[in-house]
Amino acid sequence: MTHLDELLSVYLDGETTPAESARVQSHLSDCLKCRRRLMAFNEARTAVRSLPTLELPVALVPAAPEIARRRRRATWLGAAAAAAAAFIAVATFTAPTPEPIDISDLSRQVRARAALDAGAGGLQVVLPSAVSE
Amino acid sequence: MNEAPLSWEEVARTHGRKIYNYAYRLCGDPHDAADLVQEVLLRVRKGLADFQPGSFDGWLWRITHNAFIDEMRRRQRRPTAPLPESVDRWDIQSAPGADEQLAAMRLGEEIQAALMQLPYEFREAVVMCDVVGLSYEEIAEAVAVPVGTVRSRIHRGRRLLRGALSQEQVG
Numbered sequence: 001m002t003h004l005d006e007l008l009s010v011y012l013d014g015e016t017t018p019a020e021s022a023r024v025q026s027h028l029s030d031c032l033k034c035r036r037r038l039m040a041f042n043e044a045r046t047a048v049r050s051l052p053t054l055e056l057p058v059a060l061v062p063a064a065p066e067i068a069r070r071r072r073r074a075t076w077l078g079a080a081a082a083a084a085a086a087f088i089a090v091a092t093f094t095a096p097t098p099e100p101i102d103i104s105d106l107s108r109q110v111r112a113r114a115a116l117d118a119g120a121g122g123l124q125v126v127l128p129s130a131v132s133e
Numbered sequence: 134m135n136e137a138p139l140s141w142e143e144v145a146r147t148h149g150r151k152i153y154n155y156a157y158r159l160c161g162d163p164h165d166a167a168d169l170v171q172e173v174l175l176r177v178r179k180g181l182a183d184f185q186p187g188s189f190d191g192w193l194w195r196i197t198h199n200a201f202i203d204e205m206r207r208r209q210r211r212p213t214a215p216l217p218e219s220v221d222r223w224d225i226q227s228a229p230g231a232d233e234q235l236a237a238m239r240l241g242e243e244i245q246a247a248l249m250q251l252p253y254e255f256r257e258a259v260v261m262c263d264v265v266g267l268s269y270e271e272i273a274e275a276v277a278v279p280v281g282t283v284r285s286r287i288h289r290g291r292r293l294l295r296g297a298l299s300q301e302q303v304g
Contacts, residue, residue: 009288013262015269044291047244047298048263052237054157056150057167060174062142 003031008038012045141178144193149174151265152197158260159201161249172200194267194275198257205253247297255290262287 004027010016011024028035152173156166176196184192248256261272269287273280 006284006288009291010269010284013269013287015284040295041288041291044295044298045263047294048158048248048259051158051241051244051264053150054154054163056145056153056170057163060145060149060153060167060170062145 001031003037004028004034005037008034009041009045012038012042141174141181144177144181145170145174148193155197155260155265156201158245158248158264159253159256161245165204169197169200169204172204173197176200188271188274190267190271191274194261194265194271195277198275201257243298247294250297251290251293255286255293258283258286259290259294 004024007016007020007024011021016024028038149170153166153170156169157163160166160169173193173196176199177193180192180196248259251259257276258272261267261275262269267275269280269283272283276283
């Protein structure tokens, strides 16, 4: 009887052709030596397969696309907010002070209304002495 | 996977762990394994633009195999440093379930030590088959040898491994 050797290892991996599988199965049913040999190959195979899977070191893992997108979006939002704040600050300090409005030439009624609304909108209203009394 | 991924980052996320495990089981050192992953990702980044439609896994593992071979040749030209003591045994002994952890760790070390005794070609074939999970055909494509050679290398590797593990158990 010719014993099997390499074919047993190939058989364990499911890499035999249908004809080879049939030959192995037929032989194993009659051969104790090859059944033991098959078990020995299987022990070696199982030993390597039982080794724990190691995690990739964190430094080698690139950020996931969603995280990267969020980071980019947060950066843009932050930049936009900073730009808006800078614009408001500059506009506040550089905006021209409104010129005083002289209403002395308006009619008496209108002048009285203007006196009541004085101060609104940051305008300075110059009233004739007759109205302010 | 037979289509090229969009970017090297995607390759790192989907294949990085397998490449790292392949490298670690071949060289037995975490730092060298990390270096190899970086080298492979660099080559992937350069090569993705020229990737031809076909088996992406075959392409990726051919790059990985070549990077490892190049690294081995480079190391043969310079003196090697001793392996660092990577495990703190006191921490493991004082942890809960320490006996089981220690037993598993020792078993893992024995298997790794047995792997390291194999000639490189046999070790790589066994690791590609039993650690990475590649088919014989994929291994043949990656290593650029006939499938018959892959069959023979895995078989002889397992036979040597079985002998080495038996010695470890006796010793």
